[in-house]
Amino acid sequence: MSQNRVSFWAGVRAEFPLLIAVFPFGMIYGVLALNAGLSPLAAQAMSAIVFAGSSQFITAKLVHDQVPGLVIALTIAVVNLRHMLYSASLAPHLGSVSMRWKALLAYLLTDEAYAVAINEYDRNGVTPSSHWYLFGAGLALWSTWQVSTLIGILLGATLPSNWPLDFALPLTFIALVIPALKDRPAVAAALSAGIIALAAYGLPYKLGLILAAMVGIALGTFLEGRK
Amino acid sequence: MNIWAVMLIGGLVTYAMRLSFIYLLGRFDIPLTFRRALRFVPPAVLTAIVFPELMMHGGELDISLGNARLLAGAIAVLTAWFTRNILLTILAGMAALLLLQLLG
Numbered sequence: 001m002s003q004n005r006v007s008f009w010a011g012v013r014a015e016f017p018l019l020i021a022v023f024p025f026g027m028i029y030g031v032l033a034l035n036a037g038l039s040p041l042a043a044q045a046m047s048a049i050v051f052a053g054s055s056q057f058i059t060a061k062l063v064h065d066q067v068p069g070l071v072i073a074l075t076i077a078v079v080n081l082r083h084m085l086y087s088a089s090l091a092p093h094l095g096s097v098s099m100r101w102k103a104l105l106a107y108l109l110t111d112e113a114y115a116v117a118i119n120e121y122d123r124n125g126v127t128p129s130s131h132w133y134l135f136g137a138g139l140a141l142w143s144t145w146q147v148s149t150l151i152g153i154l155l156g157a158t159l160p161s162n163w164p165l166d167f168a169l170p171l172t173f174i175a176l177v178i179p180a181l182k183d184r185p186a187v188a189a190a191l192s193a194g195i196i197a198l199a200a201y202g203l204p205y206k207l208g209l210i211l212a213a214m215v216g217i218a219l220g221t222f223l224e225g226r227k
Numbered sequence: 228m229n230i231w232a233v234m235l236i237g238g239l240v241t242y243a244m245r246l247s248f249i250y251l252l253g254r255f256d257i258p259l260t261f262r263r264a265l266r267f268v269p270p271a272v273l274t275a276i277v278f279p280e281l282m283m284h285g286g287e288l289d290i291s292l293g294n295a296r297l298l299a300g301a302i303a304v305l306t307a308w309f310t311r312n313i314l315l316t317i318l319a320g321m322a323a324l325l326l327l328q329l330l331g
Contacts (some may be wrong), residue, residue: 024313026300038235045231050234050237069229069232072234077269087244087249091248094252106246107242151290164324170280170320171303171320173274175303177274178311189270191274194274194278195278198282198288203277214271224263
């Protein structure tokens with residue numbers, strides 16, 4: 001039992017530096033979700049139901065633009081595709097835990113929880129209590145995300161409505177995308193997607209966004225394959 | 228579709244992807260092309276959102292020095308490049324936009 005507890009707290013501790021970055025991100029989401037016209041309850045519920053940062057930002061924006069629900073759901077699916085990779089990467093380390101644990105850990109599987117868990121498993125291997133490590137990291141992130149969303153919602157209700165708060169969305173995405181531009185295929189993926197998004201801006205239901213993303217992903221993958 | 232249905236579907240799809248391989252352990256391997264493609268999802272999707280936000284103005288393309296959002300976005304890109312800090316990037320871009328709107 002106590003080994004489980006040690007593993008749990010080690011996961012929480014490893015997650016801590018990431019929480020400092022996630023906290024303002026959650027607050028900005030809360031502010032933007034209200035700004036986009038979501039009710040406080042819906043804004044908070046999305047942090048529990050979807051529980052995936054960038055896709056929540058995008059959903060708030062698309063809801064604001066009155067895009068049909070099916071297109072929004074499709075966009076969420078594309079943006080969150082990477083979780084399948086995390087799932088595949090962690091699967092061999094979670095082979096021996098019960099189905100109940102798998103169901104719980106899958107819910108808590110985010111970029112940030114994955115990052116610290118895979119680092120731990122690669123370094124120290126798998127022990128009978130190592131799923132508690134992922135549980136600790138995931139739960140720490142989950143709690144932080146819920147609380148920071150709530151603070152953002154409370155804050156958002158008090159900010160003057162003439163501030164250009166919606167501009168925080170492209171700014172946040174710029175901050176996320178720049179570090180990802182590590183090589184030519186990544187730059188090509190980004191630029192082609194951006195240009196297609198402009199060219200296809202007039203398409204109905206914001207389908208230009210999905211089209212642009214698909215072209216960018218395809219071009220990046222093609223260029224990477226040729227190397 | 229109302230917002231609750233959208234969130235529920237989006238949440239279920241996301242959960243299914245998170246559970247996928249943990250549940251299917253060892254029964255499938257991710258194809259190499261798919262694995263390769265995933266790295267390009269964030270730059271492609273995020274840029275596809277950022278470009279129109281900065282360069283479309285009232286449904287028209289506006290790539291001129293008179294476009295305050297484009298200039299403020301450029302300042303944010305430089306800030307992100309040199310600091311790699313999300314909060315600083317947002318603050319710099321927001322300050323630039325407020326200043327440009329004040330001057331313009």
